Every structure is written in C-alpha cells, then in structure tokens.
Amino acid sequence: MKPANSSVRDVLAANLRRERTRRGLSLSELSRLSKIGKATLSQLESATGNPTIETVFSLSRALEMPISDLLDTRHADTVTVVRxxxxxxxxxxxxxxxxxxxxxxxxxxxxxxxxxxxxxxxxxxxxxxxxxxxxxxxxxxxxxxxxxxxxxxxxxxxxxxxxxxxxxxxxxxxxxxxxxxxxxxxxxxxxxxxxxxx
The missing domain is CATH 2.60.120.10 (Jelly Rolls)
Structure with a gap:
C-alpha cells in the first residue's frame, strides 16, 4: 500500500492523541485494545508512522468511534479563553x-x-x-x-x-x-x- 501522505499522518496523529488522552488510555492499554504494537502507536501519534486502512479500522474499533473522526480535521473541541x-x-x-x-x-x-x-x-x-x-x-x-x-x-x-x-x-x-x-x-x-x- 502506498504510504499515507503527511497531511493524513498529521491529522490522524492529532486526533489519536486527543482521543486517547480524553479517554485516559495509556499507549499500552490502547495497544491491547487495538492489537496494534505500542511502538507503532507511538509512531502514529508522533506523525512518523504510515497508517494503513487496517490500522485505522483497528483504532476505530478499539476507540468505538467512526473512522471519519480519526481522519477529519474538524472536531468538537472549542477554544476556551479566560481573560x-x-x-x-x-x-x-x-x-x-x-x-x-x-x-x-x-x-x-x-x-x-x-x-x-x-x-x-x-x-x-x-x-x-x-x-x-x-x-x-x-x-x-x-x-x-x-x-x-x-x-x-x-x-x-x-x-x-x-x-x-x-x-x-x-x-x-x-x-x-x-x-x-x-x-x-x-x-x-x-x-x-x-x-x-x-
């Protein structure tokens, strides 16, 4: 499979980090749930890995979220400003x-x-x-x-x-x-x- 382009890597990295942190999961816990190696997850979160369809589907299953949420640049977070x-x-x-x-x-x-x-x-x-x-x-x-x-x-x-x-x-x-x-x-x-x- 052709390597993912950098924009997909960057978007997946940001969304994966955010979702894992939001759910309070360690890399080890997500590795166990997704059956993806911890080193591979670390590379995905740092935008140095090349995600495949299989990887994204495994993450979608483990995190119980739509694939589009992992690959979409838009998310529900808002900016909070306290003056x-x-x-x-x-x-x-x-x-x-x-x-x-x-x-x-x-x-x-x-x-x-x-x-x-x-x-x-x-x-x-x-x-x-x-x-x-x-x-x-x-x-x-x-x-x-x-x-x-x-x-x-x-x-x-x-x-x-x-x-x-x-x-x-x-x-x-x-x-x-x-x-x-x-x-x-x-x-x-x-x-x-x-x-x-x-």
Whole structure:
C-alpha cells in the first residue's frame, strides 16, 4: 500500500492523541485494545508512522468511534479563553488565586489556577484532598511540605500529596506560578472550583 501522505499522518496523529488522552488510555492499554504494537502507536501519534486502512479500522474499533473522526480535521473541541481581568480572584493570607479551568476526564478532576504569592507573605494549609502541582513562572517560591522545605525558581516544578500540611512563601519578592490540583477518581468534593485549598 502506498504510504499515507503527511497531511493524513498529521491529522490522524492529532486526533489519536486527543482521543486517547480524553479517554485516559495509556499507549499500552490502547495497544491491547487495538492489537496494534505500542511502538507503532507511538509512531502514529508522533506523525512518523504510515497508517494503513487496517490500522485505522483497528483504532476505530478499539476507540468505538467512526473512522471519519480519526481522519477529519474538524472536531468538537472549542477554544476556551479566560481573560485575566475577567477572572474572579480568590485571596488568602498570602496567595491570590484565579480559577482558570476545571477539567474532568476519565473520572479524574483537575483544577487549573493562576497563582500569585505576595512578597514575604505566608500561605499555610493544614492539608486537603488531592495532589498539588506547581510550576513557578517568576520569582522564588519556598514550599514547605510536612516539615521539608524546597526553594523553586522560574521553570521549576513541585508536586506533593496535598493532604499533608504545607505552606507557600515568597521570601524575595512576589511569585507568579501555575497551580494544578489533581483529585483522585470518584472524588466529588471538588465540584466547585471556588472551593480553593488555600
């Protein structure tokens, strides 16, 4: 069979990645369901493989979706824009949070926040449900988790069990960061993004 042209490869790669992620499937799980090798799937998702009709049909069956959905450049996703000036600010002792998005997929709930820690301010927490992920964009952020302290600079990332006591501090000046809260499957207490942890 003649190799697929690059536009088909690119469209399939984007749609396959999106659908697999949306369904919470690993490459190994999709490989088992579709009977397509994991290496082949990896090549398809990176647009370096040459999909055949058989491959596309196998993916259609495994994902229980029309073939056209795998090969179509149009999909139902929409663009979500949250303007800084329009987002409500949730303020704590030392942190201002702007809720950006609540994402629910495969029973897992994630909340995305723009987080600003005020200069020399402390934001303690006794702990709450989920896992906390923070990426520093600017400034120096001190994070203390259950008695262990680390300092993070721009581009640095920290993750921890949020049920442990923790505290954010900006010792040298204001800090801008992105906070992602990841809740375990089945946890419904986080329905409202205004239930901020800090």
């Amino acid at each position: 800084a000036a329009e987002a409500d600010v949730l303020s704590g002792e030392g942190v201002d949070l702007r809720p950006l998005q609540r994402i629910e997929t495969g029973g897992v709930i994630m909340e995305l926040y723009d987080q600003q820690v005020r200069e020399k301010a402390r934001q303690p927490s006794l702990g709450h449900a989920g896992t906390e992920h923070t990426v520093v964009q600017s400034g120096t952020l001190a994070v203390e988790v259950d008695g262990h302290r680390v300092e993070l600079g721009p581009g640095d990332y920290v993750s921890f069990d949020a049920s442990l006591p923790h505290c954010y501090t900006a010792p040298e000046g204001p800090v801008r960061s992105v906070l992602l809260l990841h809740y375990p499957s089945g946890l419904r207490d986080a329905q409202d993004p205004r239930n901020a942890p800090h």
